[in-house]
Amino acid sequence: MSEDLASAAVPAHTTVARGSRNDNTRRHNLSSLLTAVHYGGPLTRAQLTRDTGLNRSTIGGLVTELAQLGLVIEDSAAETGAVGRPSLIVRPDRRVVALALHPDVDAIELGAVAIDGTVLARRRASVDAPPTPQDAAAFAWEAAREIGQEIPGLRVVGAGAAVPGLVAADGATVVDAPHLGWRGVDFREVLAEALTLPVVVGNDANMGLRAEWSFGAARGVDTVVFLNGSASGIGGAALVGGRMLRGGRGYGGEFGHMMIRSDGERCSCGRSGCLETVLNAERLDAVAHDDAALDALASTLADAIANLECAFDPDLVLLGGYLGSLYAVRRPLVDARVEELAFRPDVEDVAIARTALGGNRLLIGAAERAFAALLQDPAGVALVAL
Ligand SMILES: [Zn+2]
Structure with missing residues (x-):
């Protein structure tokens, strides 16, 4: 256009x-x-x-x-x-890279991702308390400097940050990341100042789905619903007809906060009975050796998938993190219940699958956003030495 x-x-x-x-x-x-x-x-x-x-x-x-x-x-x-x-x-040329940052409640990670989607190098720091935006930016600068010394000759297009929370459509403002305690932060500005590079900030689940669509389990699929279970709860994203669902202000896809129990527990978002209050990493760990309790959680996962199928009519439902692990051990139960609850007639056409990129997913997805300007105009974007 x-x-x-x-x-x-x-x-x-x-x-x-x-x-x-x-x-x-x-x-x-x-x-x-x-x-x-x-x-x-x-x-x-x-x-x-x-x-x-x-x-x-x-x-x-x-x-x-x-x-x-x-x-x-x-x-x-x-x-x-x-x-x-x-x-x-x-x-x-794999010397052309984007930096990808993922600040989370228990760790900060930075990777250098080559233009072919390969993660060339990464640095991870565990943290005792959720990092501030300034902590995350300072870590990014230090980690980028180390990677530049480790692999000479890299040229950087920019940086992407995958943040667990609501990010405005401007690609800059973290509106609310409750687990990190970031609210109304222009993280693009903070990170761009530290790295002196162009920066784009996005929601972690959106970036994860983008990575799986580009290089992973959702390659070539146009309509995909993605649910990812992590330390920060359940992230969600949807690709609809080849376009990432954003919603009017960029906050679409918060499937972890679908109400699943009207009389449920209080959620970090302030409401009650959200999907992630019922189905979370702590609870899954606690019931790992209790078959009936695992069945109940798998059934909740199926309920959520069935709701999303009504809303999106997806070709593929992609499950990551602990949701992928739960699906792996309760696949027949989840498949049968989703089929039982199906609204549309040809439910067998809907695939449910686990993600393929594992621990590289968010780094690759954040880098994809950073590469977008270069792919759009290869002669018009300047690369800088790392
Ligand atoms: Zn909630």
Whole structure:
């Protein structure tokens, strides 16, 4: 949309307009190509031609430009057949990284994530009390400095922070992260000042789902509901028709606070009977050896899934953290109860699955947000040495 607006703003009959249109096309094509190798790389030029719909000579020029920008590497792979030249392979340059920060109640973690989604290095610090925004930013600076010394030659596009709480649609303000005690904090500003990098802040579950959609268990699935159990309760996120559910102000997807027991316990959010008051890590630990109690928790999980299926009609329900663990030990019970409660007729078409990226998920998801500007305009974003 911004490209359309940009070209529409220039009178069509001027020389500037022709140059501008060509430049827009070139930038769009660079974006298509880098996006293709980001999600699908390494790729041959023939695969790139197929994936982007651009012709071979155009691809050649674009690959050269991306290589000059230091974003991709082209080298020859093994021969694809008995006859013919070795095919040239285009891969993202893994020295291009984003920093990813995850402050949580019991630890702060920072990772350097390469443009192909690989976590190259990470630093984690356990904390006795939930970190302040300033603590988290100071840790990020120190950890980034250490990683820069450990792996020379990294170039950084920016940083993403995955925060367990409500984050405004501006990608900056933590409106309320009750477990951390952060309220109304412009964390983008705090972190950007510490790192002197562009920063984007997001909700941890949204970033986790984004990671699973890009590189994990939800690849290629358009409508996904995600529930993640962690030390901070239950995070939720939904991808609807390929777009992340945000809601009007960015607070959509708080599935951990769906009311599941009208006479239930008081929740950290101030209400009573929320899903995470019934189904949480402490309770799961406490009943780990009690079959009947585990069945009851699994049944609650199924109730929640059935409610979400009514609301979203998802192709996939993705379970992470302790919810994934619970599903693994009570799968037949959960599947049967979800089917029993199903509202729609073809319930067997709904897949329930565990996440695939494990402890890398939030770092990869936060990095994905930081890479977005580069993927959108590969020639227009400056990288800085770490
Ligand atoms: Zn609640």
